[in-house]
Amino acid sequence: MNEELIYHFVGIKGSGMSALALILHDKGFKVQGSDIEKYFFTQKNIEEAHIPIMTFNKENIKKGQIIIAGNAFPDTHEEIVAAKELGLEVIRYHKFLSALINNYTSIAITGSHGKTSTTGLLAHVMGNxxxxxxxxxxxxxxxxxxxxxxxxxxxxxxxxxxxYNPDYAIITNIDFDHPDYFTSIEDVFDAFQTMAHQVKKAIVACGDDEQLQQLQANVPVLYYGFEDNNDFQAKNLMRSTTGSEFDVYMRDEFFGRFEIPTFGKHNVLNALSVIAICQYENIDIEKVKENLMTFKGVKRRFTEKKMEDMTIIDDYAHHPSEIRATVDAARQKYPDKEIIAVFQPHTFTRTVALLSEFAEALNLADSVYLCDIFGSAREEQGSVKIDDLAAKIKGGAPVLSEDNVSPLLDHHDAVVIFMGAGDVQKFEKAYETILSQTSLSNQ
Structure with missing residues (x-):
């Protein structure tokens, strides 16, 4: 890599793209990028690193650049066309990252759910x-x-x-999701099975997951979970309002007692996978224990704030399994409070494919409110409507609009969780605004 070159990112606000831009910047390379004008939460870190962000324009492309193109943008995009006309090297995000990780001992974290939280936890523990x-x-x-x-x-x-051809892979679970692409759970499994054959040293997989038990690999597969027969097993779990404590047994022998400041059984599983990979790489387990205790979480995963007498949680949960995990975590931390779910379904294809499962997961909350389905640019609006989901919620589920979230004001001293992968935050902001205004008028 030539440090005189400038790496130009087409679609720099994408979550993977922004992270890769920060990595190259930290390594001393010149980095810039372009995107649409709309604000995305990913750009905060880019701006703080003083990486220039421009609006899409073919004039941004100049000689002396290497173009890293986000997967959301076709070869017909004006900047990619301009780059090819100038004879510049254009590399897709995943191909660039694939080449980059070959210089390291690489650990890829994948799975239908829990990827981001587990990656964040492993990065925190190993990085320290x-x-x-x-x-x-x-x-x-x-x-x-x-x-x-x-x-x-x-x-x-x-x-x-x-x-990618990583040295290690952590696989958290295999579930049916992305129905706009995958045709069935068998199709999803096939993708993970193919990926497993590309891992070079070992796979750490959740043995409590029925699909992962069927995984075939050319490298050792270490299983973790709560159930017997896992190589790394969590036992004697104690869940409290400050976090979770558990014993870890490695192949039926006591390995140590661990504590995490996060909530929900899924976070215990995430911690087990990190313990397993660190043990496999001979990383000091006492230091692993210390750093598990200081993990603050990742963005948009059970992110909390307090306003008036309410606890407001922002979470990316957009699949029934994730909703279940988030409600479980809230119940652990706030066992005596009403749990209110505000959910914005993400994509019509996912909503129609998992309609009954969404209702079952949401019914674990005490009260449910819905927001209109957030459609994806990659799909057409289907026949499913938000009212179809509301009809399956016990006791009904009012549908909120951005300019009328006042039904939420009926709840006091409670926990309200805003969940979704679209723009559910705008409903959260509207609620915070009306909550603060109501408080002022009552003074």
Missing amino acids: IEDTSYLIGDGTGHGVPDADFFVLEACEYRRHFLA
């Missing part, structure tokens, strides 16, 4: 013990010049993760 570069799906990236390890989130959507 060994020199580690990392790329997390919440737009966070960090490049250490002489790092030994590279931790990256690897997404299964459109089989993108098949671009």
Whole structure:
């Protein structure tokens, strides 16, 4: 890599793209990028690093640049066309990242759910013990010049993760999602099975997952979970309002007692996978224990704030399994409070494919409110409507609009969770505004 060159990112606000831009910047390269004008939460870190962000324009493309193109943008995009006319090298995001990780001991974290939280946890733990570069799906990236390890989130959507040949893979679960691309759970499994054959040293997989038990690989598969027969098993779990404590048994022998400040059984599983990979790489387990205790979480995963007498949680949950995990975590931390779910379905294809499962997961909350389905640019509006989901919620589920979230004011001293992968934050902002105004008028 020539340090005189400028790396220009087409679509720099994408979560993976922004993280990769930060990594190259940290490693001393000149970086810039372009995107649409709309604000995305990923751009905060880019701006803080003083990486220039421009609006899409073919005039941004000049000689002396290497173009890294986001997967959302076709070859007909004006900047990509301009780059090819100038004879510049254009590399797709995944191909660039694939070449980059070959210089390190690489650990790819994948799975239908829990990728971002597990990647963030592993990056935090390993990064505080060994020199580690990392790329997390919440737009966070960090490049250490002489790092030994590279931790990256690897997404299964459109089989993108098949671009990588990592040394290790952590696989959290296999579930049916992205129905706009995958045809069935068998199709999803096939993608993960293909990926497993590309791993070079070992796979760490959740043994409590029925699909992962069927995985075939050419390298050792270490299983973790709560159930017997896992290589790394969590026992004697104690869940409290400050976090979770558990014993870890390695192949039926006591390995140690661990504590995490996060909530929900899924976070215990995430911690187990990190313990397993660190043990496999002979990383000091006492240091692992210490750093598990200081993990603050990743963006848009159970992100909390307090306003008036309400606890407001922002979470990316957009699949029934993720909704279940988030409600479970809220119940653990706030066992005596009403749990209110405000959910915005993400994509028509996912909503219609998992309609009954969404209703079952949401019914675990005490009260449910819905927001209109957030359609994707890659799909047409289907026949499913938000009212179809509302009809399956016990006791009904009012549909909120951005300019009328006042039904939420009926709840006091409670926990309200805004969930979704679209723009559910605008409903959260509207609620925070009306909540503060109501408080002022009552003074």
